[in-house]
Amino acid sequence: MQPEVEAYDLLVLGSGEAGKYIAWDAAASGRKTALIERRYIGGSCPNIACLPSKNFIYSASVAHLAGQADRFGLHPAQPGVDMEAVRGRKRAMVEGLIKVHEGRFAQTGAELIRGEGRFVAPKTIEVALNGGGIRVLTGAHVVISTGSRASIDPIPGLRESCPLTHVEALELGVVPARLVVLGGGYAGLELAQAFRRLGSEVTIIDRNHRLLPRADEDVAEAVTRAFLAEGIELVTDARVTRVEGRSGEDVRLHLEGGMGQLQVGGTHLLVATGRNPNTAGIGLEAAGVVLTQAGFVQVDERLRTTAEGVFAVGDCAGSPHFTHIAFDDHRVVRETLAGRNRVTTGRLVPSCLFVDPELAQIGLSETEARRTSTPYRLLKLPMAAVLRTRTTGHTDGFLKALVGRGDDRILGFTALGSCAGELMATVQLAMSAGLPYTALRDSIFAHPTYSEGLVYLFSGSPTAVE
Template sequence: MPDTDSYDILIIGSGEAGKYLAWTMAAAGHRTAVIERGLIGGSCPNIACLPSKNIIHSAKVRSFTLRAAEFGVELESAVTSMHGVQARKRAMVDSLRQLHLDRYKASGAELIMGEARFVGERAVDVQLAGGGRRRISGEKVFLNLGTHATVPHVPGLVAARPMTHVELLDLERLPEHLIVMGGGYVGLEFAQAMRRFGAQVTVIEQGAQLAGREDPDVGAAVLQLFRDEGITVHLQTRVWSVEGRSGSAVRIVTDGSDGESVVEGTDLLVGVGRTPNTGGIGLERAGVKLTDSGYVAVDERLATTAANVWAMGECAGSPQFTHAAFDDFRIVHDNLTGGSSTTTDRLVPYCMFTDPELARVGLNESEAKRRGIGYRVLSLPMAAVLRTRTISEPRGFLKMLIAADGDEILGFTAFGAEASELMAAVQTAMVGRIPYTALQRAIYAHPTAAEGLTFLLRNPPTAPAD
């Protein structure tokens, strides 16, 4: 049996919550180790949030070149160079990785590259990336395992070698015709970006609308955006089988409202959900129980069923956003240092970085109706926000939900230019429990996106439409 190296803090996975906990606890004098099997800093800076938004912005720049004449600019060519797109993205990712390494060095936390597997309570064997093995135990253990893209059980799908967001983010060529399975955040962001680079794009969604968790008016607005940009969308359509090979030629057999049909393209992207990385690492030996869907079972303080073991981020079933994972870190750290923070009723914002953006915080109408919560509505087209006139981006709308029997802000949705920044202003008011009437008296700078709140709040809220 190998000797065991003991640490005060042992973290499995270096994602958002794990790395901040490691840096913070190590800087406070605790002997801390983080075991990471590949992506230093987790998915966000390497294969998810930041590189995807980097590429999405490159696509936005190209969309401006196609509209150059509208802005009084004459261009001879607007050809996409995917090599250039990737070079910009990789330079950013490389700098972020170095930033993480510098933070580990400065904090004193030990970063161990390898694959961990539990051999008992709070003890793991690590197959080191450079060869060899180590056995490591922790007085306190934290699981930051993350998730991976789900590839559903569809005949022929695995054999077709479809892309997930990971492969698409490294693509050095422009697909001739990209077929996207899934009308959620990942599928929609990449579908629009690839279309703007010049690819033909088809989206297949089995639900009744795009962005299925949002209100029907939001789904309809996103659908119209995609159709205006030349993206083909099939709603209420199920994929029955896949033939061919992504990157060459694929043939998708579908069943929709018009019966069986065939969609043919050159490349296939799967964006239908996430699966937790909880299998095959021996969690049962650590006494850690999972939920029926495979996530780590935790309480409101993110403690697992095993003593002195916590789970954070997506593997714990937290909302699949980096900002939610960072809040998980804050909750766990607060409880380790004598506090009592919990995940109960926390206000988590949602952002989809299509162009224009979709941003929401709190309840939407669908959720309020489902939960039987009475509300009133304030709405405004983005064209009424004067900032959108200056940048020629009038598409979209604002919508605020107000309590039926008071002035509390229940939720806010923005679909439009700079929506995520506008949402943050309303979120701040909601965190501070400021009534919407107080925002009516605020003076917002002109001409900013936030000035839209001035016009949104001018009229009294109305009862929702039936």
């Protein structure tokens, strides 16, 4: 017997950042709303990605700082890392976040349906409930928020080696003796440095000629120096031809590239080579939703799909893979449903790499300015000139800003150093408001703070760059 079709004002498939906020806003405004989630309440960010990884990275930074305690006149009695305690701290945080999410569903009245959802007709989703049974739901509007997953390239032996992704790496209860990290992107770099600080021997393998190939040369060089100084081995311009063994026991990667043919071995293998959208197997063809060639849901500037009344948000829609962008995707859909105007085009997209020194970037980089032949003037300041760093000893890195050649608009900003992400927010606000760089130059920031460094940076004389 076919289950009865249940009608809703709004259905959301997947509880990632954008999807959950859309559901909460809609329900709070009185719309009958249901959100379908098969596993992670709140999506990947609070469960297995952003927040857990930053929790883990912070534990590693504390371990690193403890190893330098003598510099501060301290003598800790018991050196060493208890990985079960590190993991326990992370798990406790995740459990707390899940309770917060459950409370938000209860508060707003959005119905949380636990199960596997797939489209069976336009704007109609069949849900195989986790506890057994089937429900069929239809919505006046539907939002696809299914996210993405770590990709495993079709390299001979790679999948058979049972490699770690970030998900499994953050659940380890032991420190890997020797960790091989395949991929030098954001996730790979963050976890590589964290495991090194927790006591692993670490090797990063990347197919590009250097770390952070899209970043400015001075940024890439500084991050590379920092990693080498911590004893992390780097193998770049290398392609993996096959993998032998099993991660967690003994694994060996066969490489070829600029260094010729070589082998790299370890006890554990972490794969961090990119992400694939979760768009297969959810019946999008039955919904009339078209995918791009890369497998993302095809959307317009208001995140509308090719199917009437159906939106897609976040990673699965090809938005930049940042939680803060997914949150803005929710605002775009919310405003569109309300008949107001908000689009994804022209957004300032901030990024932050949580390594030490931290890297934050907003707007135009020098590399992009040259590629687009955009004229600019450059301001640059070493972090050592920010007096707050003299009190902490964290003097590595620099600040730099690009300003217009014909006006004083801030075109882009890069911070490499302590509190880089927090410093970026101030500059981003000035950029969003269309303020000239002189507004920051002439501000009074408290002394001694990291933000005070922005006054020093923008008090310099901008140099025209050809």
